[in-house]
Amino acid sequence: MSSEQDQLQETNTEERFAFKKEERSAVRSEKGLTEEVVRLISEDKGEPEWMLDRRLRALEHYQNMPMPTDWPGQPDLSELDVGEIVPYIRPDVDKRAGADSWDDLPEDIQDTFEKLGIPEAERKALSGVGAQYESEVVYQNMQEQWEQKGVVFMNMDEAVQEHPDLVKEHFMTSCVPPSDNKFAALHGAVWSGGSFVYVPEDVTVEMPVQAYFRMNSEGMGQFEHTLIIAEPGSEVHYIEGCSAPKYGTHNLHSGGVEVFVKEDAHVQYSTVQNWSKNTFNLNTKRALVEAGGRMEWVSGSMGSKATMLYPCSILKGRGASANHISIAFAGEGQDIDTGAKVYHNAPRTKSTIESKSISKDGGRTNYRGLVHISDGAEHSSTSVECDALMFDNESTSDTMPYMEIDENKVDVAHEATVGKIGDEDVFYLQSRGLDDDDAKQMIVSGFIEPLTEELPIEYAVEMNRLIELEMEGSLG
């Protein structure tokens, strides 16, 4: 890894703002996202012409689309100044002056690592210094093991160079076209980094493919693109995580995830993410699922000022299925609007959606879901379950489950519960010796248990710890 890449993200707040000014004058661009900026990114990455063309087309879509503002109950995006994002992209270029030691990290981030119990070596990795080395080793080992089976797992930027045909065919074409929504268009114009996963026919990758350290170490930043292609009969579990290091670095995250689940393939995409409280987290994640294929989304959304995230499964082939499990946590000043979208476009397709949300100190969570069953998708079934847990009377939680059912022979179930953390429950646990905080923590861990049991132990533990820290109010 180059030393340039070693010098990762800017994390110190003051420096971050200083940095921003410097960048803007360097680009000399007017406010807003311009063609020059997009060309610059593409050039910096040494991209082929076709990718630049795609970026420019995406930019055109972005410029022609209005900001989404009229969804009922949607998070307020008025504070989001997209013009400000440009300088944030530039860290991919050569001016990554920034934290190169643990001590340079803001105190709250250090504190978070401390509390997460991340050991010194790992901290270095996560703060972006040692990560290159550490994660490179891990990454290479895994790659070797998979390479023999023809599995590809690499940085998305590299994939453009090394697997142009696969990328050309799948990248923001049929799954998430830039015309999909304003932020998909934005993403298409300025995307950077991310993961590329390719699993050949009938290959099962037994251990999860993890972009755990990589996310930070390679500076995936806020516009990372994840492209997963699972050929027929293959199986892979991709996990993206480690949240804390993203702390305080960006104010807009607009990632894109595209998953191709071919016939009888099985993909699980899991993520535990924790954003700084000034981040707008606006993503597009979608899977195309062919006959007999199975897609599983497991996501934990923590942090951010506002999140709008609705992983989507399009069940294209007979017998395709999707499971969506999500958990959201909203504290003071946070609006977490998340849910799921499933299109049943073929017979005997099946989906389950399980959404859990927790709100505290005036935070708001919303489940926004869409289940569409097309005419002809007979014998399909869907089941939606949303549970919301509130800590106090200031917090709010809404449920907006839309169902569009154009076929009669289907099985549809929806269930929603909203509850406040019960005083009686807390008192019961307290009377057994747990203090107030531990009692609430225990109730919450129990509440999210269906999600954590789907995750490998280290992610489950991290998820629990993050929530524990949120509840202590020690994550600022």
Place this chain on the structure above:
Amino acid sequence: MATLQLKNLHAEVVEADEKILNGVDLEVESGEIHALMGPNGSGKSTTAKVIAGHPAYEVTEGEVLIHLDDDEFGDEVEIPDDKRTWNLLELEPNERAALGVFLGFQYPAEIEGVTMVNFLRQALNAKLGEREELFEDDDEEEEEEEEAGYDTSPMEGPADEGEVGVAEFQQILSEKMEQLDMDEKFAQRYLNAGFSGGEKKQNEVLQAAILEPSIAVLDEIDSGLDIDRLQDVSNGINALRDEQGTGILQITHYQRILDYVEPDHVHVMLDGEIAKSGGAELAEKLEDKGYDWVREEVYEAA
């Protein structure tokens, strides 16, 4: 030895401003069994909840004290002379638990997603930790400032935190469950979730057996039990007293459980006061004659 002492206890419901306890006096010592009887609405459950520190009630007058002998918690915990008497009303519910007060609920909470075994071990460790803190010398306290964080990496999974480790606890739990004739599968079930009425009551007694309180207040632990389960639960209660020397305050409507758990003292509660106290024979008389004669006796005297 420990003594729980209620002195002229007055309490009301915080939100409703409704007075429920009108001067309760009561003393329960370790090793004793007291039955607290009385008609619905007389204040029995309120008494129990106030002892444990339920936030819905406000104490307007009186005291709830616990007196501990220096060897109450075994040889390892040394209780300084000046910390043998505590006013429970100044303490959080979990601190009361750490001092040896246990409340067996009539309607225990159901907590999804939390297995019995994890809950009970965490509760036991929390209690032992809290107890240590309560009896610690004030001077030492500052040195031990909370060590935030975790000892292990998130890659290693949960640490074996606390004084009682997973393996050791598993052993304790199995033994106690066997004594109570409970199926081992209970250990992996979620706390009270989907338990039958009887299973919940049995679970309350199991928790008392594991947490080893000095004084256990059991709120209508006999309600809704069939005869077999009543016997199991009663055996558990007797074992608490006989094996751990726990003092029991048994709240009940009926004589029935007292056939199995023989009380040393019986108290009748009327209108938020102890109207009459006596021995086991008092319970039998109540069974025959109801509560009215007590009421008449009390009002005549007044």
